[in-house]
Amino acid sequence: MKTMPKTMPTTVLVSGGGIAGSALACLLSRRGLAVTVVERAPGLRRGGQAVDIRGAALGVIERLGLLEQARAHRTRMRGMSVLDADGREIHRSTEHTFSSGRLDSDDIELLREDLVRLLHERAAADAEFVFGDAVTALDEDEDGVLVDFEHRAPRRFDLVVGADGLHSAVRRLAFGPEESFTRHLGMHLAIFSADNFLALEDWQLWLRDGEAGYGVYPVRDNSQLRVTFGFAAEPLPTDRRDPEAQKQLVAERMAALRWETPRLLKALHEAPDLYCDAMAQIHLDRWSQGRTVLLGDAGYCASPLSGQGTSLALVGAHVLADALARADDDHQGAFARYERRLRPFVELNQALATENPGGPASEASVERAKNAIALDD
Template identity: 70%
Template sequence: MRTVLISGGGIAGPALAYWLHRHGFGVTVVERAPGLRAGGQAVDVRGVALDVIGRMGLLDPARRLRTRMRGMSVLDADGKEIHRSTEATYSSGRLDSDDIELLREDLVRLVYERTRGDVEYVFGDTVTALDEDGRGMRVDFAASESRVFDLVIGADGLHSTVRRLVFGPEERFAHHLGSYLSVFTADNFLALDDWQVWLRDGDIGFGIMPVRANTELRVTFGFESGPLARDADGLRHVVTERLASLRWEGARLAEAARLAPDFYCDAMAQMRMDRWSQGRVALLGDAGYCPSPLSGQGTSLGLVGAHVLADCLAQASGDHTAGFARYEERMRSFVALNQALATENPGGPAAEASVDHAKNAVSLDG
């Protein structure tokens, strides 16, 4: 049995684990966090990615967990409503679409539960070194004994350790898009009832949606900025200061960001690489081709990439070089179209027609 180590226990990595197990591979997933990561924004599963989760038996469970927004309000800097819609929201698009919006943590849990009986999960550990030899790929870990695998897949996000170890520094491939995004949970102090609110004030703005039967808020706050140091405390300070400068609800939002246990902030950036594989190592999802949250397609790219990569390896009859090459051939144009969604309309969502084209622009059975 050929063995595969997947670095990254979010969505793309466990989805790949599912398909590789189906094709007869022995799979281990290593995740730096001590368990499944909670928090995070709502994510979209669109187009061909719906077929992927359907084939995994997760379409109905995902639909049951989808957000149930009735619409949204767009506010000016003083909190006055200037636009409302009961047909679409900025986060999910048209409310009558077959696409699914659900909390990231819910989708993570669904995929994990679907795979935990067939896949070895190692939490609280990370890859520290990779060395290819005649036996395969020797992998050193921060907390575990070294092991040898036939293949290693980096599905460990924008700041991928596997990518850094094999391909070089992140700065070679990351393209900063001029802004940052913060996501955190707060009590529903606005008493929102299945209704989103969006506000922009100069170069900062936010979207707020109620979740968990309207008991919580997920706040998505964005601000324009050049590259900042990757320091969690420093980024939290920047976010709280900028939130506090808002005239409408700035003080309460700043305090919520200061106290949030699931606070997240990172650059809006895309990963653009000439190749996603080298030797026995390949990259999947954000690690290789992050489109940024501005595209709304990161989750769908990861799900589709997982299915395509596993399919290509299975069809290659043990020749990983050929399998990786075919994976890139099938995914390249799909990735390019979806990355373009992030830059099509700076400061706003891409056109509905562009999204519809990009989300369906690949075959799962190519």
């Protein structure tokens, strides 16, 4: 009996259960694909900064049926103050903040953990999620990819998507060592949560002295703070899985700052949810290799300095899912279409991080970049 060809790939492994991976799981499951998401963390990751859904990414969230829920979780900032080294206000604005841009914009700023939870809840209805595990090997043949995991038995999939962030294991396995594709931007960020001991009410504070500084803003109805420390440095030799070593390194770099720095450093040492990493971008000549393709930060990280990592993840997920839906049995053609449509958008948004070193990109550049793609093509 003659075997009928498949009309499109049917099984997809997505490595990474963050914004990019969960959004893609939603979109592919809707198209009838069997999606498995593997996430190294034991559950949904907590903490992290406020992120922005801007421009074209708002259309993706709307198509996922999550626009009103995202709006309900948005931050409610009234403005910000910029402080000198001793905590004296030197500038204030009720029109924009460094974290979200213009306050009268239709864009949505919300906590990363809230957005991930919304996407996960929508995706988990149809996709399989495996927590506490990671991809360790990829063995591709003409019919699929045999994937080895850290803990579970190997499984075969038609396609593999690396949505596992700046330090992507899938990218390393399929494309080579991380340093081949990384462009460091000369800064580190450390982000953590704390009690609102500054009694801030929907108001941000930003302080900078020399090559170090921090931003502080309230969340959760002003009951908590999110603190972002930043300092200039080339890549530092710390283990990303050793938060205590990271805390010590950050404290050393921030110790010379004045004002509320001692209390903020105390909160750093007590924080249960530190995120700390070098600010870097990922640049590859191509985002796919055989049956493996990269999505979001794994393929084209713009860094938090761009303010557009979340939008790139959401728009990238939409474009990739749309390309696969039109692919029939041609996954390579789908990957080429995905890259052809998305790369100009990525390049404009990556440029935001380097347009104005030490400060935000211009409003005109952000407006142009965030809307530089049409969802329907």
